[in-house]
Amino acid sequence: MSDYNFKSIESKWQKFWADNKTFESEACGEKEKYYCLVMLPYPSGNLHMGHVRNYSIGDVLARFWRAKGKNVLHPMGWDAFGMPAENAAIQHKIHPGVWTKQNLARMREQLKTLGISYDWSREFATCDPEYYKWNQWFFIKMYEMGLVTRKSSNVNWCNSCATVLANEQADGGICWRCKNEVVQKELEQWFIKITDYADELLSGHQSLSGWPEQVLAMQKNWIGKSYGAEVEFAIAAEPLQADGNEKLTVFTTRPDTLFGVSFMAVSPEHEIIQKLRYQIKNYSEVEKYISSAAKKTALERSASKDKSGIMLEGVFVINPVNGQKVPLFTADYILKGYGTGAIMAVPAHDSRDWEFAKKHNLEIVEVIKGENLDVSKEAYEGEGVMVNSGEFNGLNSKDALAKMSDWVETEGFGKKTVNFKLKDWLVSRQRYWGTPIPMVYCDKCGIVPVNLKDLPVVLPQDVEFTGSGESPLKTSKSFVDTECPKCGAPSRRETDTMDTFVDSSWYFARYTDPHNNELPLDSQKLNYWMPVDQYIGGIEHACMHLIYSRFWHKVMRDLKMTKYDEPFTNLLTQGMVTLGGYAMSKSRGNTVSPDEIVEKYGADTARLFILFAAPPQKQLDWSTEGLEGSFRFINRVWRLFDIINAEPKDTKAQADETKALLRITHQTIKKVSRDIAEEKQLNTAISSIMELVNALYAYKLHGADGGVSKQAYKTALQLLAPFAPHLCEELWQRLGGQGNISTAGWPVYDEALIKTDSVGIPVQINGKLKGKILVSDADTDETVKNIMESDEKLKAALSGKQIVKFIYVKSKIVNVVVK
RNA sequence: GCCGGGGUGGUGGAAUGGCAGACACGAGAGACUCAAAAUCUCUAGUCGCUCACGCGGCGUGCGGGUUCAAGUCCCGCCCCCGGCACCA
Numbered sequence: 063m064s065d066y067n068f069k070s071i072e073s074k075w076q077k078f079w080a081d082n083k084t085f086e087s088e089a090c091g092e093k094e095k096y097y098c099l100v101m102l103p104y105p106s107g108n109l110h111m112g113h114v115r116n117y118s119i120g121d122v123l124a125r126f127w128r129a130k131g132k133n134v135l136h137p138m139g140w141d142a143f144g145m146p147a148e149n150a151a152i153q154h155k156i157h158p159g160v161w162t163k164q165n166l167a168r169m170r171e172q173l174k175t176l177g178i179s180y181d182w183s184r185e186f187a188t189c190d191p192e193y194y195k196w197n198q199w200f201f202i203k204m205y206e207m208g209l210v211t212r213k214s215s216n217v218n219w220c221n222s223c224a225t226v227l228a229n230e231q232a233d234g235g236i237c238w239r240c241k242n243e244v245v246q247k248e249l250e251q252w253f254i255k256i257t258d259y260a261d262e263l264l265s266g267h268q269s270l271s272g273w274p275e276q277v278l279a280m281q282k283n284w285i286g287k288s289y290g291a292e293v294e295f296a297i298a299a300e301p302l303q304a305d306g307n308e309k310l311t312v313f314t315t316r317p318d319t320l321f322g323v324s325f326m327a328v329s330p331e332h333e334i335i336q337k338l339r340y341q342i343k344n345y346s347e348v349e350k351y352i353s354s355a356a357k358k359t360a361l362e363r364s365a366s367k368d369k370s371g372i373m374l375e376g377v378f379v380i381n382p383v384n385g386q387k388v389p390l391f392t393a394d395y396i397l398k399g400y401g402t403g404a405i406m407a408v409p410a411h412d413s414r415d416w417e418f419a420k421k422h423n424l425e426i427v428e429v430i431k432g433e434n435l436d437v438s439k440e441a442y443e444g445e446g447v448m449v450n451s452g453e454f455n456g457l458n459s460k461d462a463l464a465k466m467s468d469w470v471e472t473e474g475f476g477k478k479t480v481n482f483k484l485k486d487w488l489v490s491r492q493r494y495w496g497t498p499i500p501m502v503y504c505d506k507c508g509i510v511p512v513n514l515k516d517l518p519v520v521l522p523q524d525v526e527f528t529g530s531g532e533s534p535l536k537t538s539k540s541f542v543d544t545e546c547p548k549c550g551a552p553s554r555r556e557t558d559t560m561d562t563f564v565d566s567s568w569y570f571a572r573y574t575d576p577h578n579n580e581l582p583l584d585s586q587k588l589n590y591w592m593p594v595d596q597y598i599g600g601i602e603h604a605c606m607h608l609i610y611s612r613f614w615h616k617v618m619r620d621l622k623m624t625k626y627d628e629p630f631t632n633l634l635t636q637g638m639v640t641l642g643g644y645a646m647s648k649s650r651g652n653t654v655s656p657d658e659i660v661e662k663y664g665a666d667t668a669r670l671f672i673l674f675a676a677p678p679q680k681q682l683d684w685s686t687e688g689l690e691g692s693f694r695f696i697n698r699v700w701r702l703f704d705i706i707n708a709e710p711k712d713t714k715a716q717a718d719e720t721k722a723l724l725r726i727t728h729q730t731i732k733k734v735s736r737d738i739a740e741e742k743q744l745n746t747a748i749s750s751i752m753e754l755v756n757a758l759y760a761y762k763l764h765g766a767d768g769g770v771s772k773q774a775y776k777t778a779l780q781l782l783a784p785f786a787p788h789l790c791e792e793l794w795q796r797l798g799g800q801g802n803i804s805t806a807g808w809p810v811y812d813e814a815l816i817k818t819d820s821v822g823i824p825v826q827i828n829g830k831l832k833g834k835i836l837v838s839d840a841d842t843d844e845t846v847k848n849i850m851e852s853d854e855k856l857k858a859a860l861s862g863k864q865i866v867k868f869i870y871v872k873s874k875i876v877n878v879v880v881k
Numbered sequence: 882g883c884c885g886g887g888g889u890g891g892u893g894g895a896a897u898g899g900c901a902g903a904c905a906c907g908a909g910a911g912a913c914u915c916a917a918a919a920u921c922u923c924u925a926g927u928c929g930c931u932c933a934c935g936c937g938g939c940g941u942g943c944g945g946g947u948u949c950a951a952g953u954c955c956c957g958c959c960c961c962c963g964g965c966a967c968c969a
Contacts, residue, residue, distance in 0.1 A: 274885095274886095275885075275886090276886065276963085276964085277885095279884060279885055279964090280963095280964060280965080283883085283884060283885095283964080284965080286968065290969085312969080313968095313969070314969060316969080369967080393967095394967090395967040397969090399968090400969075401968075402969095404969090407969085408969090412969070413967095414967050414969080415969085418967095481968085481969090483968060601963075601964085605964085674904085674905075675893060675905090676893070676894070677894085679886095680894095682893090683892095683893075685892085685893070685906070687892090687906050687907065688893070688905075688906055690906085691905055691907095692905085694919095697919095697920095698920095701920090745894075745895090745905095746894090746895070746904080748904080748905095749894090749904035750903090750904080751904095752905075753903080753904070756904090823899095825900095826899085826900085826949085826950075828949085829949070831900060866949090867949055868949090869899095869949050871899060871950095874899055875899045875900075875950080877899080877949050877950060879949055
């Protein structure tokens with residue numbers, strides 16, 4: 063046979079699949095479905111190795127389940143809105159839409175050269191008005207449901223991007239995309255009330271047994287549910303305020319430490335400071351502290367080990383449980399956004415409060431006695447026996463926690479409550495390249511949503527991209543000027559666009575009915591395809607995207623669009639692709655271009671290597687040597703064709719050898735099927751196919767075994783097809799296999815053929831390997847013992863020793879304990 | 882600090898509590914070749930003993946434990962990676 067010409071083979075089969083629509087899903091019906099989804103890419107311009115890995119993993123699963131006879135949905139689309147397109151517009155005077163479409167077209171071609179089995183008929187880009195129209199539709203539905211609100215608040219502002227960032231995107235005080243410092247700015251913003259679903263987003267984890275523990279743990283921390291109490295403290299100051307009853311409310315998870323409060327503290331932004339400004343004797347110094355805190359970024363405030371703060375002199379707070387007057391401080395370790403922005407400080411039992419108390423020479427009151435510890439040396443945060451706590455003395459602190467929470471309520475000091483870290487989703491963006499928020503400002507009617515029949519609100523073309531100042535949409539007069547949807551009076555459109563996480567929060571649902579012009583999707587189709595059976599993507603999306611999507615899906619359920627609670631049954635988070643141990647990046651200059659690899663070795667080799675080099679979940683370090691190894695293996699499979707079809711080298715009938723080949727063939731079917739379906743251990747699936755191929759090379763009876771070796775080869779090709787589909791299609795065709803391998807089914811193994819009459823098992827003496835014996839399944843312990851004792855080598859090892867214990871694990875191992 | 886994941890040959894990595902190191906990379910030796918590439922065959926955890934066939938010791942980050950048997954389970958520690966973080 064000719065040499066392995068991957069270029070012509072790969073393009074031949076890519077054309078065949080496209081012409082025959084091999085990978086288009088069947089209509090919804092009775093057939094069992096499998097929805098395989100990879101996280102949709104941002105069209106940055108070029109495919110990178112992380113993409114290749116992501117899509118190769120997805121393709122193996124899609125091709126496997128398709129071969130197993132399921133109706134597979136394996137779509138691809140583009141997360142096409144976002145800032146890089148707008149930056150390109152500013153820098154290169156190219157329209158964001160043009161830039162995006164160019165990138166996307168190029169990446170689509172790259173994907174096609176990899177031979178991933180997508181149903182391209184369902185492709186869409188989120189910047190298509192046919193798609194973002196439905197973002198607007200959902201937004202209005204959520205507005206009607208009371209899930210959309212406007213709030214004026216301090217928001218993260220990135221001067222370089224000239225836009226607002228969600229808290230999650232301003233992680234660590236730097237912009238998540240441009241990495242510049244984030245500053246604070248007050249703006250009126252649109253929010254989606256994801257917190258209404260906080261409890262359900264947490265409790266829903268119970269049903270997500272197909273998700274990695276790691277991701278569930280990260281989400282749990284992100285949602286951050288904690289039980290505690292809100293306690294009200296009266297303020298005492300001279301002169302008394304006009305109303306005389308100003309209160310300070312704190313949230314605490316530790317009501318059991320209420321008797322240990324020795325001071326109170328509020329965040330520098332807390333409104334109480336302004337209310338009490340005439341009572342605070344050192345107000346000018348306090349004001350200085352506040353302005354210095356305001357200059358610090360969240361990162362600086364959090365990184366500092368130095369517990370800074372200042373006492374609000376002349377102002378005291380009264381502890382309701384014992385009537386004690388304690389001083390009030392403002393300190394920047396108190397965050398405005400969490401709880402009530404004020405704390406009751408219990409230095410004896412909270413390490414941060416302890417550090418603050420030590421620094422500012424404050425009292426440390428022990429209320430929980432632990433063993434062998436001294437709260438003047440360090441805070442004690444564990445459980446113990448209550449002391450200095452009035453009627454609760456002597457109780458275990460755990461019991462006291464429950465009792466005192468109730469007591470706080472019955473005494474009227476406050477109420478039991480639950481607190482979440484999760485914040486509402488800020489969706490407003492002052493950018494052009496996103497979904498216009500479909501709201502109108504009318505002088506008479508106020509804020510009015512656009513009528514559903516008038517959607518989409520389309521992005522205008524007459525926009526200038528300067529990269530500075532106000533939102534670009536404000537520069538389009540034709541966009542801004544409109545009529546009120548309610549009264550028809552001249553009005554102004556909202557010029558904010560939506561966060562791009564909106565686009566990726568429901569795209570998986572749109573794939574089930576991508577061309578629907580009447581609705582976002584048809585519920586029947588959605589209910590057939592959902593939930594996604596396998597979702598694959600990077601761990602970096604554990605909190606944001608995967609929480610937003612779960613939230614959005616629950617809203618769709620409440621809109622009666624879907625009957626399912628959760629969108630993704632199984633989640634696989636693939637590891638990074640690195641070179642020399644570092645993430646591939648342009649700035650580091652350690653990238654490997656998928657194009658070059660495909661050009662030099664072919665798509666099958668690239669796919670095989672990236673799946674073989676490491677388990678999907680783990681980091682993968684790129685290796686050219688390893689890649690060449692995969693290329694050699696593919697060539698070995700190619701050359702095997704001639705060996706299988708050649709004249710036999712040795713025609714002596716050797717039933718045992720043939721039987722052994724049959725056994726390894728069926729063993730391999732079992733192992734590969736299990737590795738793909740259950741373990742997703744694609745690397746070991748490939749190793750066992752390699753072993754089968756090695757066995758075929760070692761086998762001498764090709765052609766003289768009644769077709770056993772030919773069948774073994776065919777099986778190997780079927781097992782390898784999800785990994786290296788072009789090669790296997792070609793060889794399958796040359797072998798005269800039925801149909802094409804992508805639709806030829808999956809081989810079935812016969813357990814009876816895997817079983818052997820006898821098996822060699824190890825014999826250990828006192829836990830050390832001393833020899834091997836041949837036993838059969840039916841052998842009793844007694845028989846096995848006899849076999850062992852008649853083995854020459856073992857006889858010698860056992861001579862002169864007394865057998866204390868004889869353990870035989872059937873067909874596995876013998877261990878003898880001797881004295 | 883908290884949460885999560887991990888630590889196995891020169892390298893990537895295999896091992897339902899049951900033969901540690903499958904499969905591959907790299908390496909060495911040989912065959913083929915004028916030669917090289919490609920290919921094929923063989924060797925290999927490590928240390929020691931032996932001319933050799935072999936034999937023995939030690940081996941999955943460290944220290945204990947459970948068990949006939951531990952990379953795997955339990956307890957304590959060290960280190961690495963990822964995430965979160967003055968979260969009250």
